[in-house]
Amino acid sequence: MSELEYANNFINFVNDSPTPYHAVNTVKSILIKAGFEQLDERSSWPKLKKNGKYYVTRNASSIIAFTIGGEYENGNGIAIVGAHTDSPCLRIKPISKRTSEGFITIGVEQYGGLIAHTWFDRDLSIAGRVYVNENGQYVPKLLKIDKTLLRIPTLAIHLNREVNTKFEFNKETKLVPIAGQVALEKCSDDPNLQLTPEQFESVQHVISRHNQSLIELIAKELGIEPKQIEDFELLLYDHQKSVIGGLNDEFIFSPRLDNLTSCYTAAQALVESIETLKSSKGIQLISLFDHEEIGSRSSHGADSSFLPDILQRLTRTDFNGDSSVDYYHETISKSFLLSSDMAHGVHPNYTEFYESQHRPQLNLGPVIKVNSNQRYSTASNGAVLIKTVANRAKVNLQIFVVRNDSPCGSTIGPLLSSKLGIRTLDLGNPQLSMHSIRETGGTYDIKKLNDLFKSFFENYIEIESKIVCDHL
Incomplete structure (x- = not known):
């Protein structure tokens, strides 16, 4: 699909998703069309299979979906994209x-x-x-x-x-x-x-x-x-619909760009990565949570047991013929989370509010978000990983750091990183008017984020094995 086709499909997604419940339902329709099987937390799960495609919801406003590579072995890593379904x-x-x-x-x-x-x-x-x-x-x-x-x-x-x-x-x-x-x-x-x-x-x-x-x-x-x-x-x-605008169709004027942009591209990329599932040695997973905008502290927010519970059930599945081994901690240590939430694009009328060397532009690609006080979880090993992933997808990346005299927002990244002990990087597409009823994003950034996630799902296991972290 072209950049405009991706953008138009995203606009339809937004217009169909006025609430977290609708967002999850719309994601489900994308997954079901691609052959994903629904799992129920209230029941014993069937034996998960290699090349399998599954999803599970909690409260109908949070959803986790995953695919299991055809060459997956117990203890291999999981490539995770996390986002949130709610908006102010x-x-x-x-x-x-x-x-x-x-x-x-x-x-x-x-x-x-x-x-x-x-x-x-x-x-x-x-x-x-x-x-x-x-x-x-x-x-x-x-x-x-x-x-x-x-x-x-x-x-x-x-x-x-x-x-x-x-x-x-x-x-x-x-x-x-x-x-x-x-x-x-x-x-x-x-x-x-x-x-x-x-x-x-x-x-x-x-x-x-x-x-x-x-x-x-x-x-x-x-x-x-x-x-x-x-x-x-x-x-x-x-009630006003999400639309494409601008002199050259370069803008998306829309409610809820934060954070339906990440929800749509994560789900779409997971489906597209099925093309290489048979040869995959990992698990590809998306986790879309409700209640990020109010702190994530609920039974189904990012600070809940939802993702840990699913990861526990996944790693208890016997793929090697030895069900006596606990693979959870080995798997977590080899896994990585891309925490995807929207980033602040530079505003032409308020340039004084941006750090002079970190001014992301709309339509120039996803933004790596960095904060030394851990409001974002980005570290150098994650930056090496995402740069390599982006190079393979030919996706340009930008960097954002907040000014020293300005407060910094946060995401589900630090929360899940500390909760799971999983390496994490924060990034997201640039936008204007964040948390307004009508926000502004880049038309061509939709496909860029989609391609980045797809490359992450397809290349993570190979790239991760080459990045040394604890053995200096």
């Missing part, structure tokens, strides 16, 4: 029912470090996971309402003359979307919606905690009755 956003509060001055409003909560002012005057809609009662079984359903439903209006300049010089607002009282007008809210004769005060106080069913029109819209979208809705986790998303 606004999430609907557990009790969101509100009205003000005749408007139906929705109570929302900030998730992650979003640039809050970018959510004003945007076309917003709702997506997420809804639990539905189907004859006593509580079944999750994906919801994506493909219609502009909400808006957070700014105050007119006539009433706030300082808005262009000082735009400050209370995030609890002003960052509240309007969804409709009370006078036009539909009335329902459904007795299940007309709860008595006693029921309201004791039951607090989902129907009573949210505006009636919202509940009815969700039910209609899912083709169910409102009374079947048990609970949900819903967030607001930018």
Whole structure:
């Protein structure tokens, strides 16, 4: 495929993935099409086989997928690409029912470090996971309402003359979307919606905690009755589609580039690396986690047992005919993690915020992220590895270091590196407007990151054996 074809496929991926649940579901569709087999953490696994292709999910918002080389032997290394499925956003509060001055409003909560002012005057809609009662079984359903439903209006300049010089607002009282007008809210004769005060106080069913029109819209979208809705986790998303723009089609204007870019390219590269699976001596694995934007501390975030559990089950599989040997620690010592998260491309209007010698450009390739205080996990042995991988794929690399007078963000890299004792390098594609509702990336960087990951999966075992680390 050409660079533009990769970019257009990525745009479709983003538009199909407004939430972590949708992102995992979209990744699953890519894997299933390529013949991957689903595994279940709640069951004993079948015997894993060489040339096998597998995936497993946790909470439906994190996913791990892997392929086992045809020449894999117990104790060989694993080439891992890690990323995250979540993005900063606004999430609907557990009790969101509100009205003000005749408007139906929705109570929302900030998730992650979003640039809050970018959510004003945007076309917003709702997506997420809804639990539905189907004859006593509580079944999750994906919801994506493909219609502009909400808006957070700014105050007119006539009433706030300082808005262009000082735009400050209370995030609890002003960052509240309007969804409709009370006078036009539909009335329902459904007795299940007309709860008595006693029921309201004791039951607090989902129907009573949210505006009636919202509940009815969700039910209609899912083709169910409102009374079947048990609970949900819903967030607001930018209804404007991800697009390619710029004078020469060089930009991607899109929500959630951070970090669906890494999710898409990791999954696509894993599938493409199947071409050389029969001759592979390693395991190729992607781990895409929810909750990175809020610290990864959950049952299915990068700081959970999800990846260690899967690695334990993988290394307990007998490929050599000797099931009495523990290969976990040997395998980990020979493995490597590419922690892929977006990087800061140089902003032409704010050049003073960038270190003078480290100013990554959009469309010039993935960025190696370095921080001596271990906010990123990059070390020289990893740099040697990724440079060799990139040379084989003919992918240009850039380097980013934050200024000494600026704080540095972090990723899942240091967390997993310390948790697993695995060598790690942090990198990612450059972008502008990180954590805005609309971010800007490079069209031609999508294929570059994809090709880098594919080369990593295909060449890691050979290259790793030539890089001496502990024997000086």
